[in-house]
Amino acid sequence: MPGRRRRAVLLTRPLEDSRALADGLAEEGIQAEIWPLTAIRPLAMSLKLPPTLDGLLFTSAHGVRAFAGLAPRRDLPALCVGRRTADVARRLGFAGALSAGPDAEALARAASMSGLRHFFHARGRDAAADLKAMLAARGVHVTEAVLYAAEETGPPPAPVAHALGSGAIGLVTLWSRRNAEIFARRMAAPGALAPGLRGLAISARAAEPLAALGLASVTVAEAPDGAAMRAAIRALA
Structure with missing residues (x-):
């Protein structure tokens, strides 16, 4: 048969x-x-980080790659959505990158419990969640920059x-x-x-x-x- x-x-x-x-x-x-x-298109040619920054937030591997191509810093703690995003971050030199969980809510919880109070979020143009607002409600400041777009x-x-x-x-x-x-x-x-x-x-x-x-x-x-x-x-x- x-x-x-x-x-x-x-x-x-x-x-x-x-x-x-x-x-x-x-x-x-x-x-x-x-x-x-969709295809990933870079939107930024340069990036200036705030001097008071003490942590990074990555919600995708695309954000990691976009940030890594624009900023030389690799010393800041990096909290990531998902194991794959954290793996990509470590491969690009962010030795302390950690997976905070599978989604933005898990990332916000981890960031609020980290003791850090000023994060930078390398984000895309179309975001599923407003991470900046989520963390502001928890007393954590987020500086964000739209570094890429996922275009149809x-x-x-x-x-x-x-x-x-x-x-x-x-x-x-x-x-x-x-x-x-x-x-x-x-x-x-x-x-x-x-x-x-x-x-x-x-x-x-x-x-x-x-x-x-x-x-x-x-x-x-x-x-x-x-x-x-x-x-x-x-x-x-």
């Missing part, structure tokens, strides 16, 4: 992140297609569009609410998605825009971070 055809997983993060994940999945026998729904890339490449319409892709991964909104808008046309396509969202909020697509199922990762998403991909694929 012939085995069932294994369908591919669609990765929608920016290209560098998707390629790294696709390589890891390939080692486990999971085929991935890539459609980066456009419609799917022809091979990806064909795979989505033919059923060759069985699972689409959405890594933020904005990700999901772009995917839902781009793939709303009748026939754009083959029956049986399943969705995997990083959070319940990210899953909401997918309701209009009529997917076979939508799974929410157990935690809003990359490790939980990778574990869910393995389980579903």
Whole structure:
């Protein structure tokens, strides 16, 4: 009896992140297609840090890379969202970088309990949470700078569009609410998605825009971070 055809997983993060994940999945026998729904664009050419600064906040690896390219300081404590962001920070010379948890709320709690009172947040243009306001309510000052933007890339490449319409892709991964909104808008046309396509969202909020697509199922990762998403991909694929 012939085995069932294994369908591919669609990765929608920016290209560098998707390629790294696709390589890891390939080692486990999971085929991935890539459609980066957004691309990271730098917005700042220079950066001046306040002299009273005593800590850094990173909510993504993109923020780490943008900061590292503009500022030479590596001596400040760095609190990060997620293990991957902390790993990237350590690789770029922030030896004391720590993962404070999977989301902005966990980061705010860790920052407020750290004893530090003036942080710098290297952020993107579109933020899921107002970290500065969250910490101001806890008596912690945050200086922030918008260093990059995640800009929409456009419609799917022809091979990806064909795979989505033919059923060759069985699972689409959405890594933020904005990700999901772009995917839902781009793939709303009748026939754009083959029956049986399943969705995997990083959070319940990210899953909401997918309701209009009529997917076979939508799974929410157990935690809003990359490790939980990778574990869910393995389980579903």
